[in-house]
Amino acid sequence: MSVFxxxxxxxxxxxxxxxxxxxxxAFLFIGVTLMPFGLGPELALLQALAPGLLxxxxxxxxxTSLDRLFQAxxxxxSLDQMMLMPLPLELVVLGKLLGHYMALVxxxxxxVPLAGLLLNLAPAHLPMLLLAMLAGSPALxxxxxxxxxxxxxxxxxxxxxxxxxxxxxxxxMIFGAGASQQALAGExxxxxxAILALLSLASLLAAPVAIAAALRNAVR
Amino acid sequence: MLKALExxxxxxxxxxxxxxxxxxxxxxxxxxxxxxxxxGLFRAWHVPEDYQxxxxxxxxxxxxxxxxxxxxxxxxxxxxxxxxxxFRHPLGHVAARAAxxxxxxxxxxxxxxxxxxxxxxxGTWWVWDARLTSMLVLLFVYLGYIAIWQAIEEPTRAARTAxxxxxxxxxxxxxxxxxxxxxNTLHQPASVSRLARPALHADFLYPLLIxxxxxxxxxxxLTLTRMQMEILRQKLRVRRMSAN
Numbered sequence: 001m002s003v004f005x006x007x008x009x010x011x012x013x014x015x016x017x018x019x020x021x022x023x024x025x026a027f028l029f030i031g032v033t034l035m036p037f038g039l040g041p042e043l044a045l046l047q048a049l050a051p052g053l054l055x056x057x058x059x060x061x062x063x064t065s066l067d068r069l070f071q072a073x074x075x076x077x078s079l080d081q082m083m084l085m086p087l088p089l090e091l092v093v094l095g096k097l098l099g100h101y102m103a104l105v106x107x108x109x110x111x112v113p114l115a116g117l118l119l120n121l122a123p124a125h126l127p128m129l130l131l132a133m134l135a136g137s138p139a140l141x142x143x144x145x146x147x148x149x150x151x152x153x154x155x156x157x158x159x160x161x162x163x164x165x166x167x168x169x170x171x172x173m174i175f176g177a178g179a180s181q182q183a184l185a186g187e188x189x190x191x192x193x194a195i196l197a198l199l200s201l202a203s204l205l206a207a208p209v210a211i212a213a214a215l216r217n218a219v220r
Numbered sequence: 221m222l223k224a225l226e227x228x229x230x231x232x233x234x235x236x237x238x239x240x241x242x243x244x245x246x247x248x249x250x251x252x253x254x255x256x257x258x259x260g261l262f263r264a265w266h267v268p269e270d271y272q273x274x275x276x277x278x279x280x281x282x283x284x285x286x287x288x289x290x291x292x293x294x295x296x297x298x299x300x301x302x303x304x305x306x307f308r309h310p311l312g313h314v315a316a317r318a319a320x321x322x323x324x325x326x327x328x329x330x331x332x333x334x335x336x337x338x339x340x341x342x343g344t345w346w347v348w349d350a351r352l353t354s355m356l357v358l359l360f361v362y363l364g365y366i367a368i369w370q371a372i373e374e375p376t377r378a379a380r381t382a383x384x385x386x387x388x389x390x391x392x393x394x395x396x397x398x399x400x401x402x403x404n405t406l407h408q409p410a411s412v413s414r415l416a417r418p419a420l421h422a423d424f425l426y427p428l429l430i431x432x433x434x435x436x437x438x439x440x441x442l443t444l445t446r447m448q449m450e451i452l453r454q455k456l457r458v459r460r461m462s463a464n
Binding site for chain 2: 146150151153154157160163164166167168170171174175178199206210213214217218220
């Protein structure tokens with residue numbers, strides 16, 4: 001189990017030191033800053049659109065980070081080494097995904113309240129919005145991992161990763177943004193939250209198996 | 221029954237035997253597809269005008285069968301990929317690869333004709349209607365599948381990666397359908413409602429079914445032809461490599 005945590009920690013540290021965390025958070029703020037210029041500065045309009053916009057920007061920030069999940073390890077041969085470890089590849093994958101989640105998604109979620117402030121969200125709206133993002137974001141990382149692993153052997157596979165991940169993100173986006181929209185009405189949308197959690201749990205079961213299969217296939 | 225199927229499938233695992241069978245099927249399949257298409261289009265052209273939709277109802281005879289084939293095509297790719305990946309049937313990858321652009325083309329036809337039909341009926345080219353949206357996502361799934369084949373150079377690796385994507389993507393399609401249906405019921409403004417669709421009259425139903433059969437024959441003919449091309453391409457590749 002210590003190997004699992006070591007892999008998780010290594011991925012986290014590399015993402016942090018490589019500046020990927022900063023880049024993702026910067027991307028979030030750049031996206032949010034551009035919105036008022038595109039939509040007009042009217043505060044009521046910005047508030048009405050804020051939950052959906054934040055989900056879009058969150059997903060975009062995450063999509064740009066996906067090709068860093070396995071690509072470097074594939075190119076420098078670390079992936080071959082990881083396959084020789086006593087730890088099953090599925091758990092290695094899970095460790096890396098957890099590291100990716102902690103290094104990228106958690107900072108993004110911490111930045112969301114501030115970004116929401118820029119879009120005129122009131123503090124009362126935030127708990128529900130963050131709850132929806134917490135419930136849905138594991139699925140985003142896990143499903144994005146599938147796209148990243150399928151495209152891993154393709155040089156500059158960033159665009160391919162995004163194309164492959166997009167159809168998987170549609171359901172998470174629908175229920176996530178839907179639940180967050182209810183935050184504006186001050187309601188807790190238990191049904192959508194439950195579906196989001198279900199999507200995350202289902203991808204927790206399925207994604208590591210699919211990713212490990214794709215990686216084995218790429219390395220062979 | 222199952223045993224017989226197993227024997228047949230094992231017999232045609234040999235590409236040369238399959239090519240013999242394909243050569244025999246090729247012409248009849250194309251003739252069948254052309255005949256059905258000609259007859260279906262003729263019948264569709266002569267349906268009575270719909271009292272609400274007028275002439276535009278004729279778009280249905282292309283639109284609906286194309287949408288059927290879009291879904292059939294992806295299921296075809298899924299089953300071919302399962303056969304290839306799990307039962308290791310060598311023709312599975314070839315069949316799946318051959319069917320992909322055909323299915324994608326039918327998806328595009330369904331989307332474009334839907335748009336052309338939507339303009340006079342709904343007053344707009346595009347509506348984020350649940351069916352249209354899930355078809356659009358299906359098109360992206362097709363494009364991703366085709367892109368994998370294009371992007372990965374090494375053939376066996378490309379084949380296995382594509383098969384993996386086909387299987388995972390197949391699980392995703394109904395989830396997308398479910399969530400898009402859910403989403404649409406909340407977002408759809410009341411002004412853009414689907415026309416109440418009466419049960420199809422026989423005058424419309426038979427031409428539609430004939431067109432469905434025609435598109436199915438067309439799909440199979442195109443896929444078979446592309447499979448033959450793919451096998452020839454593989455043979456050529458081997459020859460080139462051994463010549464060097």
